[in-house]
Amino acid sequence: MQDRIELAVSTVVFSLRPHPETGELTLWLPLVRRIREPYEGRWALPGGPLAPEENLVESARATLQRTTGLTPRHLEQLYAFGDVDRSHSADAAGHARVVSIVYWALVGEDEDAEAVDGENVEWFPVDEIAEEAEPLAFDHGVILDYALRRLRAKVTYSPIAHAFLPEEFPLAQLRRVYEAVLNRALDPSNFRRQILAQGSVEDTGRRQTGTAHRPPKLYRSAPGRSRYALTIQETDQ
Amino acid sequence: MQDRIELAVSTVVFSLRPHPETGELTLWLPLVRRIREPYEGRWALPGGPLAPEENLVESARATLQRTTGLTPRHLEQLYAFGDVDRSHSADAAGHARVVSIVYWALVGEDEDAEAVDGENVEWFPVDEIAEEAEPLAFDHGVILDYALRRLRAKVTYSPIAHAFLPEEFPLAQLRRVYEAVLNRALDPSNFRRQILAQGSVEDTGRRQTGTAHRPPKLYRSAPGRSRYALTIQETDQ
Structure with a gap:
């Protein structure tokens, strides 16, 4: 039996980057290599003890800043x-x-461009972590699984996926976010129909510049839509 | 600046009982009168320090058992x-x-019948707490408001309201649960139509016994429906 209970704040940081092999957009997260026991040498979620003068969210923010910039x-x-x-x-x-106490952060495409690696910090594609020879330190593998489950559930009933995007985006880019989070291909026209029916995005009236012959329309988050229900349908391909 | 950080587990326990004045079903919760400083004499959420050998949820369960049976x-x-x-x-x-670390419990009608008051424990209708002369101890008023907001949001996108009911229930009883949680009257036929369209309940094929000339049908939770979207419409009355 232990007498002392200590408090730590850790953060699961998700960002979308191309997969190193396929080039497809996929979920990545930063891990920190532990430099002391217990679990010395293992990868762990960024985090640390809660400082006496810090609020919980401040502790999460400070760790993120320190490890990822x-x-x-x-x-x-x-x-x-x-x-x-x-x-x-x-x-x-x-x-x-x-x-x-675990926080999670979703990093926007524009924000991710500013990421800097700290000492002993490395970003990994989520699907590579499960293949690592050694499991994550502590129960951080369990925490990561939980965060993934929550993220995958939450994109189907809230516009949380928008957090990965800049303010204005074509619908195809939003679909690629869903595909990366859910790790499967979605039927483009079904996706388009459902998203538009939910009213969670609105047409900006503008089109993407500097692209194709027929540049795609730009959408943005519709205000006041914090909940919706999306029935994700897989593509037949 | 403080050096020590202590951990406590508290629980917001919601049950549905008739309102003392109107007789309508309404949300109640148990509070515990503090018998020492800080906030001696004030009402607080049931809870206590996390014991070294207890998991978080075990601590919540032990407190509930001790204060409400x-x-x-x-x-x-x-x-x-x-x-x-x-x-x-x-x-x-x-x-x-x-x-x-705050847990919340929803007490089923059948469970509530077994509630026993502990020492210095009293149940209050939620709407009376805001009218008390003295605010709750610590930030427990803020916690209660947060729990109410979460409960009111969650009944619209999940079948969590079923937790207040026995295994089988007429639809009118489910509507009264929603009305109590949301604290407003709902249009019976709209409610019925929406709930049935969601597929979150299924007909048991049985009817309530010992009641009226045309006893109402009994429904139960449909398996596998953990998410849905309900657009709550108020009654015109």
């Missing part, structure tokens, strides 16, 4: 993980029990 | 509240900073 617009509390045995190290006893 | 089926984590100045007492310094 980013201050994402979309940062929200995800869940508190506090099982008694979650922070046990495989090799060493005597570490305090840690309860982690 | 209940072990509700529906208990989930709501949010962690941890602002630096949230636990300051109005009158005394020197208390540690407390981060509270």
Whole structure:
């Protein structure tokens, strides 16, 4: 039985970047290599102990700034993980029990351009993490799975996917965000019809410049639409 | 600046009971009178420090059992509240900073029948709490407002309202749950049409016994419907 309970704040940061092999847009996140026990040498979510003078969200923001140089617009509390045995190290006893309050950040395309890697920080495509020989430190693999599940659910009932995009975007770009998050191809015309029917985006009246012969229309988030229901249909291809 | 950060788990417990004046079904919750500083004598959400050997949800369950005698089926984590100045007492310094991980419980009609009051525990209609001369202890008024907002939002996009009901229920009873949660009258035929269109309930083939000349049909939760969108329409009356 442990006497001390410590509090940490960690953050799951999702950004969309091309997959290193396929070139398709895919989910990436930054991890930090642990330089001390427990789990020395393993990858972990960015985070750290809650400082006495910091609010929870300030702690998440400070960690993000320190590890990635980013201050994402979309940062929200995800869940508190506090099982008694979650922070046990495989090799060493005597570490305090840690309860982690986890935030998640979604990084916009325009924001991601400003990302800088900190020391011992590396970005990974989400699907590569599961293939790593060594699991993430602590229960961070469980936390990452939970964050992915929540993200995949939430894009179907809220406009949260817009957080990955700049203010104005063609519908095809929004679809690619959904495809990256859900990790599967979607039927373009079904997607277009459903999104427009939901009223979560509105036509800006402008078209994308400097592109094709018939440049696509630009859309933006419609104000006041915080909830909707999307029945995601897969493409037949 | 404080050095120590303590962890507490508190729970917002919602149940539906008749309003003491109108007799209409309305939201109630149990509060605990504080018997020591800070905020001695004020009403607070049931809760307490996280014990070293307890998981978070176990702590919430133990508090509920101790204060209300209940072990509700529906208990989930709501949010962690941890602002630096949230636990300051109005009158005394020197208390540690407390981060509270808050759960919420929805008590089914059948469960509520087993509620027993603990010492210094009292149930209040939600709308009476705002009228109390003294605000709740700590930031518990803020937490209660947050829980109410979340509950009112969540009934429109998930079948969470079913948690207040026994396994089988007439649609009119489900409507009264929505009316109590949203604190307004709903148009019966619109409500019926929308709920049936969502597919979140299914006909049991049975009717309520021992009631009227034409006893109402009994419905139950349809399996696998965890999300839907309900456009709540008010009655014209």
